[in-house]
Amino acid sequence: MKTAAIIGGGVIGGGWAARFLLNGWNVRVFDPDPEAQRKIGEVLGNARRSLPGLSDAPLPPEGALTFHAEMADAVQGADWIQESVPERLDMKLKVYRGLQEACDPGAIIGSSTSGFKPSELQEGALRSEQIVVTHPFNPVYLLPLIEVVPTKANSAEFVAKTQDLLKSVGFFPLHVKKEIDAHIADRFLEAVWREALWLVKDGIATTEEIDEAIRMGFGIRWAQMGLFETYRVAGGEAGMKHFMAQFGPALEWPWTKLMDVPEFTDELVDLIAGQSDAQSGMHSIRELERIRDNNLVGMMRALKAQNWGAGAVLNAYDAALKPGALPTLDEADLSQPILTLSRAVPLDWTDYNGHMTESKYLEAFANSTDRFMEIIGCDSDYISSGGSYFTAETHIRHIDETHAGARIAVRTQMLLGAGKKLHLFHSMYEGDTLLATGESFLLHVSLDTRRPCAPSDAIETAMARIAEGQAELPYPEGAGNAIRKPA
Template identity: 75%
Template structure:
């Protein structure tokens, strides 16, 4: 089991702990704050609620979490040490000095600093090559971006290992090629923040109006396409050159007060804080975090459906998780074809719940549909095959809802091929949560020519794979409920 140490258990440290813990790492925490365990526990509760909903493959079993009174005990044997202490350079350097006396020299020491350069952090360290900036974004357990900022003291091999570990956590390591104060993303944020302060100070907009301008407009647009691609699209068929020719002169216009910063005094703080309290002070901070998390999950799951941006990254992470969990991808990988095949293994996310607080009936169908799609891939009816003009259409489905599935439940669908005759495939799904049977799904699918939209024989390879599975499973007893009609006596 891999071990990560979190030094500093605040909001960022708690987010890091959740990201490691829910990806199967053991996590040790060092923070002298007597409230650290409670605070981190609340962050972890929200992460456990939200993070599994990001994945369509079940996350690994959660690692072990422990809190330690001494830094030496916390860092012993850790492969990754994440420092998230307050933004004071002298404090960070003191922490590195202490932990390097006890940690593995091969361990990664990452800093969550949002502003300091790695060479500043490394100054005076016993092993400067071990320290690197790994700057996350809150909430760390949901947002994938990590700015990896090395100095010339870090070897390319070390940086490569850092990026590999972060990618294994489902994150996007952005390699910042040159040291610069505040790295890349925070420099954008600082620019927007300064302009927003002026807009509020000058009475042009309230804090709520500025937030609405972002979240109702360009914030969503930036989330899926970034800055330059957004402007390229804005240029129409002529592209970026046309956009720049049209709007480039605006750079000379007095649209912003970017370099003219308002005095950061009590009056400005009171103005901003007062408007912010009026805007959302009626909500508890944990409620706001849950609202934020649910929105992010919904947006990023939508991007998964388009295999775009952060969604494409999540799909790739799902594929790695599925491979690591031994999920079958092709017929040749089936260890024992005489037994039902696990075609779905995942957690129930927030957006699968209905008004009764359990999984909506449409999601049972979605889970069984996903299971059918996986079986199609296994027998060879994958995207490449479909592109040649053949596929299976579902002709009939019968679902029996037997038990409830609630938020976060780890469900598993096991699939059997009851018959494979010519163009027809008759399959049976059972959905389980641990030892509970939640539902069954019986389906008949017909192979169809996508050109004529009429039934047609599948390829020889698909027919052979189907026949092999059906024959191997023919010795199993017929499942209870096969062929039942709606309303049939139980």
């Protein structure tokens, strides 16, 4: 198991800790703030609720989280060290000197800095080649982008290793090949922020109106297609050249004040703070974080269905998690119900009561049925050859509640598997707690005639193996039940 050391446990450091921890790394934290443990605990609580549900495969078992009074103790033996201390260059350089005296020379030292260039961070270091900018975006445990900014002191092998480790915990590492103040993404944010300050100062718009203009329009487009691809589409069939020809002259119009900075007076600060309080003051910061996480997970899971943008990153991460997550026929203990589903409950699987919605129990059990079909040989290749199973009847019992972020497992007992008939009983658990059962009766069908028929000999053989293995299992409680007619 790999180990990450987090130097600085604020919002960003806490997000790094959660990302590593929930991906199976041990995490050591150094932060002299006496409130650090509480703050990271709250960030971790939000992450446990939201991050695991982004994946349709089970994350590794959670690592161990420890807090250390001495930085040397936290970094010793760590594979990755993430510095997230305040944006003061003198403080960062002092931190590097201290941690490099204690850390493994082969460890990666990443900086969360949003403004400093890596060459500035490497100045006077014991080992410049060990330090690289790895700039994240909040919330670090959900958003995939990490700007990786090296210098010539960092070898190509070091940069590749850095990117591979970031990908292994679900990040999208963007290699910034030429260092520049504020890297890439924050330069865009700074431009938008500066223009927004002018619009508020000049009385053109309030903070709420500016936020509405972003989130109701171009912010959604940018979330899935970025800037240039969005404008390529805006150019119509003629594409980007037409867009540039049509809108290029606008660059000479005096629309923006990007080269000017409004005077940062107390009056401007009070104006913006007051408008922000009126806009969002009814929510605590923790509530706003959960609202943000709900929205981000919903949008990114929608992008997964299209295999696009951040969704494509998540699908690639799922593909890396899935091998070995569920047993094959040869790997399964056939004397017990077979593990057919293991995952976390996503935020968008919950309803107005705060627990998993009815339709998602059916979806989970349907996924377990699909997995059982794969186990016995009714996979995509078999289905494309003209045979499959159709569900004839399903019965679900809801026994206990389950909530967003809960790690659930479904184990499946085959009650009948012979000829064209397949009778399955699924039991859903969170740990040792039984949450629900799903019973399904299926018929093997020819996709040419759409009529029941016998499956292949290979499937018959697989079902016979499972029937023999599970022969001593008791008939499960609740099997065969139906909703009783009221007396």
